[in-house]
Amino acid sequence: MKTAAYDDLVLRLRAAGCVFAEDEARLLLDAANGSLLEALVARRVAGQPLEHVVGWVDFAGVRVALDPGVFIPRQRTTFLVDLATEVLTGDGVVVDLCCGSGALGLALAHRRPGIELHAADLDPEAVACARRNLGPVGGTVHHGDLDAPLPERLRGRVDVLVANVPYVPSADIALMPPESRDHEPRATVDGGADGLDVVRRLAAIAPGWLAPGGTVFVETGTDQAPPAVAALASAGLDARVHHDDDRDATVVASTWRGCGPWS
Template identity: 60%
Template structure:
């Protein structure tokens, strides 16, 4: 790769506040086809634009996911949700990815469990276009709609799993988020309302109509929100469980649709 050499590049990124300057320098250098293109990418990163937007992808759960400005960047801790979901589905199962953003969850799950049918939905057309591109190689689809509004009605009662990486940051805490997220990601992708659970309540309310008996809704929350989120799931008729991964500081609440003898 033409100059700048790695050392000055790392120094520029470090001076701009990039914590993982060496790793980012390698990603930027590998993504540029010329010195001028590298300079353009570096200038965008130094100006504060998220690395994922600059290079157009994010490494997630062992693979790449395409992202673009205006689309929520999946966090590494959310791979824990995918791991949990992978233990609940098999080839041929229907999986819904609500509030899908880039479609990262459905894509990662389809890579882990080939042959599942992923149907994704998001209210934002930009995100849905991104998700559709990401899901195409695994045979998945994405539609524009509020939660489940645009999903095929034939899927009702068929889903083995619903993945819902909803915004869960309490409104008052959004201002405390890192500038990369606060200034570049749409507020609606992170702001979960007064207690952070506004959208989760809506998802829990619609989930039972789509889940098959034994199917599960899985959603990420903060550790402190988990008891309230479990109560939300129970109120919707789901049997809740809380899962926590200490290493990644990741918390997931799952809710299983009870057997057919009980009403989900």
């Protein structure tokens, strides 16, 4: 795509500080034309995330619809999806907590058709977005805090629990790129003083939902992995750390062996 409109758009995006101006110009030109294109470009130049402007993100091989104000799934989180896929069978029960747009559950449903998929989030805007994404693959999205809205019939039946919980330490929020800091709800990134507040809550509730041999996958920072392992192990889970250098991604996978005070 080498046209005057493309070249002009690249220059405008570069001037606005867009590092990948060429790629963004192509996406914007594919998304709209005329006055609608100009409106989208104006939003992007003003600093709105590209994914919110065009209304979708390519994540783990699937197109995920995104609404403004909904957390944008990070490409590093595809590592978590890869790990979960390895242990998931086609008739497994999957729960996606802190689901946001439902990206993790959607990717798993495409890789393992036939799973029973449930997702939950506290933010009503995220829930509405997740329902758009997961409805076509038969997923059910619940509105509420962490596991509170899940149906009781899932207790002890969940084979894979994925949770892209907030894990940025509160003091580090100010250091984040403005696209995230200014356009994603703080609750989707703020993990408390050390970033592990929600991870500890997840550790406390996971054994009550997992089937024997079921596994919970949670993303953390590299330096947060050891205390996250300790929190999950203290809840009776067999926790281990996985790291992918190429994606700069760290995931703690913790399996419930079906013994302990929750069995």
